[in-house]
Amino acid sequence: MSPVLRLFAILSLSLLPAIALPYGPVPEAGCPILEATDPESRQSLMHFVCFYSAAPGDPAHDAHSPDDLPENLNWRLASGHDLVFSHTKSVYWVRLNVENTGSRQALWYLKLNYPLLDEVTFWQTGDGPNTHLVTGDQRPFDARGIDYRYFLLPVTLAEGETRSITLRVRSSGALNVPLTFETPEEVIAKSNHLTLTHGLFYGALLVFAVFNLLLFFSSGTAYYFYNAFYMAAMGLFMFAMGGFANQYFWPDSTGFANTSIPLSLALCALSMTLFGRSFLEVERKTMAGTAMTALAWFCIGFLALTLLLPYSKTILLNTVLALSVIGSLFVIAVVRWRHGYQPAMWYVLAWLVMLLGGLIYALAAFGYLADFLAREALMQVAVGGQVVLLNYAMVQRWRLLNEKLLEVEHNARTELEFKVHERTAQLRNTMRELEKANRQLATLSLNDSLTGLHNRRHMDNILPELCAEARRTRQPLTLALVDADHFKTVNDTWGHAFGDTFLQLIADILTRHVKRPRDVAVRFGGEEFALLLPGTDIPGARKVCEAILHDIATTSLTSPDGHAAKITLSAGVASLAHGEDRTSLFDRADEALYRAKSRGRNRVVVSDHSFVDKA
Incomplete structure (x- = not known):
């Protein structure tokens, strides 16, 4: 057995002695007389009270005044x-x-401290004038004569006067007749005390209900609304049970005075069920969810029955319903707690307090426990404690949800950071690959794929820069155009593949002889090549070209048919003149190449045309 259930069992067993009837009937030897001026006697009022229970069929049951009572009535x-x-x-x-042994006339009040009595009739007989007051909650509230939630009978006694006060009480439910005999000062003092107590209780309920309602409107969370609904229904039930509803809400609606109590009790049961299902996060398709749905429909059905059945039946049915709902919610909360739902712990404590308080209050209301006022105060303490615990449970639930949210946010942030880091790493790899590909593309765009030499585009990009540098530094810049002799014959004789092999040979020889870092060898046509030689004058360029021509002329390749194949080159050389642009330089080198071809090929010709600056 869990500690909570063990505690509940112990407290329940402790109530058994209180359930016993508080007194046994004692034959009356003569009703004693209360000395009204003696405070101790007033405190012991119930030692001076006699009563008689008239069952249906008894002549006293149909009597409507003390004069109609049989003379041999067996008072107890x-x-x-x-x-x-x-x-x-x-x-x-x-x-x-009662008797006034004092030296002057005085006023006292006989107070019946239970508001839920259908019919209460007071008679005063004695030395002075007889008075008669008919009241009860089945009559308009102003029939009481004094605007007070309980029944007050003013008793004025002259010096030495003795009066007999008789009450006839009937009610369709349980019957409580807690009587006190008080001075006006005592009535006011107790009333002020109760006013403060009730004001704090109902004020706190109202504040909590409005607060939860505002939380519902701001967050849209359903259990805040159900909690506000529950506190409003519980407040209305306690207000009706305490007599305030009859005093302030429907003082003239005698038919609704009784109906409002089981009606508000059924509303309490419905709101408890809805709040419990929402707060405990009970899934609808589970056994607990099915049970709570059934309880909710039972509550709705009992609400309808409350308007159809008499009060004596509906108050009993709805009390059983409310206690069943409380017990069911308690059990379901224990199960949810055992399943690891931490907010259920405070919910269990809240309903344990409510279950015990509600059970004691129900026993007092149904006449199985005495001192209804004390039980009403205990019920208020139980409701107040439950409301505090429920709201604390909601705070704990909010805290746990917030912690889960922060955990989810932290995990999401961590996962996001990991993904960002991963994506950044992938992006860096992609950028490196892209950069590498760009370099490869740049190389492919500026280099000849067959020979590996720079291509015409590279020469077009770099030649203007070399020309500008030469003019700025006044250093020589020489351009040599080299062309393979009779290369078409090679392609026609041995095929283009063998021709490509010759072109690669030429490129290798050019690369061997163009050694300086800034010298550039270019293939800008099929069998046409160019040498960009910055810082090299005509004699130096001529020497380089003659070495290249000699090297290629003395090198042979084995042709596809097995014979040795050779090829020669022709070269035209031109040096950048003052004020000359790259186009003119290229044209002069090309003209020198043309003259080398026309003079028999396999030779180097230097441009002999001087450049004239027209500017």
Whole structure:
């Protein structure tokens, strides 16, 4: 057994002695007389009260005044106990004899501290004028004569006067007749005390209900609305049970005075169920969810029955319903707690307090426990404790949800950072690959794929820069155009593949002889090549070209048919003149190449045309 259930069992067993009837009937030997001026006697009022229970069929049941009572009526002493009776159809007659032994006339109040009595009739007989007051919650509220939630009978006694006060009480439910005999000062003092207590209780309920309602409107969370609904319904139930609803809400609606109590009790049961299912996060398709759905429909059905059945039945049915709902919610909360739902712990404690308080209050309301005022105060303490625990449970639930949210946010941030890091690494790899590809593309765009030499595009890009540098530094810049002799014959004789091999040979020889870092060898046509030689004058360029021509002329390749194949080159050389642009330089080199071809090939010709600056 869990500690909570063990505690509940112990507390329940402790109530068993209180459930016993508070008194046994004692034959009356004569109702004693209460000395009204003696405070101790007033405190012991129930030792001076006599009563008689008139069941249906008894002549006293149909009597409507003390004069109609049989003379041999078997009055019984209350023997110091409150007059508390469970549900009964009997009519109860109560008698109290009071005497003023003081030296002056004084006023006292006989107060019946239970507002839920259908019919209460007071008679005063004695030395002075007889008075008669008919009231009860089945009559308009102003029938009480004094605007007070309980029943007050003013008793004025002259010096030495003795009066007999008789009450006829009937009610369709349980019957409580807790009587006190007080001075006006005592009535006011107790009323002020109760006003403060009730003001704090109902004010706190109202504040909590409005606060939860505002939380619902701001967050849209359903259990805030259900909690506000529950506190409003519980407040209305306690307000009706305490007599305030009859005093302030419907003082003239005598038919609704009783109906409002089981009706508000059924609303309490419905709101408890809805709040419990929402707060405990019970899934609808589970056994607990099915049970709570059934409870909710039972509550709705009992609400409808409350408007159809008499009060004596609906108050019993709805009380059983409310206690069943409380017990069911308690069990479901324990199960949810055992399943690891931490907010259920405070929910269990809240409903444990409510279950015990509600059970005691129900026993008092149905006449199985005395001292209804104390039970009402205990119920208020239980409701207040439950409301505090429920709201604390919601705070804990919010805290856990917030922690989960922060954990989810932290995990999401960590995962996001990891993904960003991963994506950044992938992006860096992609950028490196892209850069590499760009370099490869740049190389492919500026280099000849067959020979590996720079291509015409590279020469077009770099030649203007070399020309500008030469003019700026006044250093020589020489351009040599080299062309393979009779290369078409090679392609026609041995095929283009062998021709490509010759072109690669030429490129290798050019690369061997163009050694300086800034010298550039270019293939800008099929068998046409160019040498860009910055810082090299005509004699130096001529020497380089003659070495290249000699090298290629003395090198042979084995042709596809097995014979040795050779090829020669022709070269035209031109040096950049003052004020000359790259186009003119290229044209002069090309003209020198043309003359080398026309003079028999396999030779180097230097441009002999001087450049004239037209500017």
